[in-house]
Amino acid sequence: MKLAKTIAFITVTLCCSSLLLAGPAAWYKWHSPESNLDICSQTSPGDGWEIVKGPFEDALCKKPGVPH
Numbered sequence: 001m002k003l004a005k006t007i008a009f010i011t012v013t014l015c016c017s018s019l020l021l022a023g024p025a026a027w028y029k030w031h032s033p034e035s036n037l038d039i040c041s042q043t044s045p046g047d048g049w050e051i052v053k054g055p056f057e058d059a060l061c062k063k064p065g066v067p068h
Contacts, residue, residue, distance in 0.1 A: 015040030024067040 018049040025042040031052045032045070033040075038052065039045060040061035 001023055026057070026066045027059055028054030028056065029061045 004023050022068055027040050027042055028051045029031060030041055030049045032049050034048055040056070053061065055064075055066050056064045057067045
């Protein structure tokens with residue numbers, strides 16, 4: 001029983017520590033053909049939106065590149 005708890009603890013610790021290595025997501029400029037609107041977002045705003053520029057480091061979509 002103690003071995004199972006130790007293995008479970010090690011597994012959870014390794015999974016959580018791998019999350020610390022993840023960096024911030026890149027930003028992209030998205031365009032909606034329906035409303036002719038452009039926005040800057042890390043994820044798709046919804047159906048019909050297309051990526052027109054990117055990736056960017058900042059939320060204003062001005063600094064080209066992938067965040068560190």
